[in-house]
Amino acid sequence: MAEDQALAQPDELREVRLDAYYMDDSEEDQRLPHKKSPNEAASPEALRALGVLSWRIDPDTPEGEARLAAIKRVRGYNYEDLVTISPTALPGYEQKIRTFYEEHIHSDEEIRYVVEGSGYFDVRDLEDRWIRIAVAKGDMLVLPEGIYHRFTLDTENYIKALRLFIGEPVWTPFNRPQEDHPSRAKYIQSFPVAAH
Ligand code: KMT
Ligand code: NI
Numbered sequence: 001m002a003e004d005q006a007l008a009q010p011d012e013l014r015e016v017r018l019d020a021y022y023m024d025d026s027e028e029d030q031r032l033p034h035k036k037s038p039n040e041a042a043s044p045e046a047l048r049a050l051g052v053l054s055w056r057i058d059p060d061t062p063e064g065e066a067r068l069a070a071i072k073r074v075r076g077y078n079y080e081d082l083v084t085i086s087p088t089a090l091p092g093y094e095q096k097i098r099t100f101y102e103e104h105i106h107s108d109e110e111i112r113y114v115v116e117g118s119g120y121f122d123v124r125d126l127e128d129r130w131i132r133i134a135v136a137k138g139d140m141l142v143l144p145e146g147i148y149h150r151f152t153l154d155t156e157n158y159i160k161a162l163r164l165f166i167g168e169p170v171w172t173p174f175n176r177p178q179e180d181h182p183s184r185a186k187y188i189q190s191f192p193v194a195a196h
Contacts, residue, residue, distance in 0.1 A: 001073075003070070004070040004073050004074050005070075005074060007066060007067045007070035007071070008067070008070045008071045008073075008074035008075065010053040010054060010055055010142075011044075011054050011055050011056055018044075018047075018054050018056075018133055018134065018135070018139065018141075019133070019134040020041065020042040020046075020047055020131055020132065020133045020134070021035055021036070021039055021040055021041050021042055021131065021132055022036060022040040022041075022042060022125075022129055022130070022131055022132075023035075023036070023122065023129075023130040023131070023132045024036045024037075029155075030101055030152045031152055031153055031154050031155045031157070032154075032155065033132070033134075033154075034132060035132075042125070042131040042133075046125065046131070047123075047131070047133075049126065049191065050123060050124075050125060050126065050131075050144070050147060050191060051143075051144035051147065051187070051190065051191050052123060052133070052141070052142070052143060052144065052147070053141070053142040054133075054139065054140065054141050054142070055067070055071065055139075055140040056138055056139055056140075057113065057138055057139075057140055058138060059115060059137060059138050064138070068113065068140070071140070072164065075142075075166075076166045077111060077164040077165065077166060078165075078166065078167065079164065079165040079166070079167065079168070079169050080162050080163065080164050080165070081162070081163050081169075082115070082160060082161070082162055082163070083160070083161055083163055084158075084159070084160045085097075085100075085117075085119070085153060085158070085159050085160075085161075086117075086153075086157055086158045086159075087157060097152070097153065099173065100150060100151040100152065101150045101151065101152050102150060102173065102175050103124075103148050103149070103150050103175065103176040104148070104149070104150065104173035104174055104175045104176065104178075105145075105146050105147065105148055105149070105173070105174050105176070105178050105181060105183055105184055105187070106143075106145060106146075106170070106171070106172065106173060106174070106183070107145060107146075107170065107172070107174070107181075107182075107183045108145050108165065108166070108170060108183075109142050109143060109144060109145055109166075110141075110142070110143040110149070111140075111141075111142050111143075111163065111164040111165065112135070112140070112141050112161045112162065112163060112164075113139075113140040113141075113161060113162040113164065114135050114136060114137055114138065114139045114140070114159060114160070114161050115137065115160050115161060115162060116137055116158070116159070116160040117136070117137070117156060117158040117159035117160055118134065118135060118136040118137070118154055118156055118158075118159060119134075119135055119151060119152060119153045119154055119159040120132050120133065120134055120135070120151070120152050120153075120154060121133045121135060121141060121143065121149060121150075121151050122149060122150050122151070122152070123143060123147055123148070123149045124147065124148040124149070126191065126192065126193050126194050127194045128193075128194075134154075135159075144187060144190070144191075145183045145186060145187060146181070146183035146184045146185075146186050146187025146188070147187055147191075148176055
């Protein structure tokens with residue numbers, strides 16, 4: 001439906017920008033912002049070139065609900081559940097936090113809509129630099145199949161997110177290196193990664 005298509009348009013095309021930036025090299029706590037000084041922002045075009053999609057969807061409003069529903073229909077997201085990540089809410093928290101922050105890929109998109117709290121998704125750009133994407137309540141992010149990425153909470157130590165999926169969910173992370181994984185090969189074909 002044309003109306004769905006319009007509502008489901010990612011924000012990169014609407015020039016609404018997430019707080020995304022190239023990370024510094026410091027070994028400090030992963031939960032800190034890790035902004036360079038001066039900050040080096042990652043443009044919406046840079047994220048787009050990596051296949052990363054984002055939307056800021058007003059939570060708790062009919063407009064927001066309509067937009068989320070349109071995205072689900074247009075992109076085929078027919079599975080969803082809620083995940084809460086905090087020291088008290090998540091069984092096996094310490095181990096899971098470590099797993100989320102190991103650089104990995106998936107054999108499907110990673111689709112998250114933040115309903116409370118905040119955190120950071122880090123993605124590798126085409127030259128293998130880390131781009132940190134700060135997400136908070138109302139942010140929806142789609143990481144394409146095969147992109148190297150990781151996740152961390154920030155110093156608030158709390159996020160609650162909707163996890164969406166097409167069909168039966170598979171959350172398996174494949175830690176780097178995965179150069180021979182079909183999803184990595186597919187990603188490199190779609191998004192020409194610089195040789196190094
Ligand atoms: C993942 O796969 O990294 C997670 O589910 C944690 C992030 S969800 C906000
Ligand atoms: Ni992941």
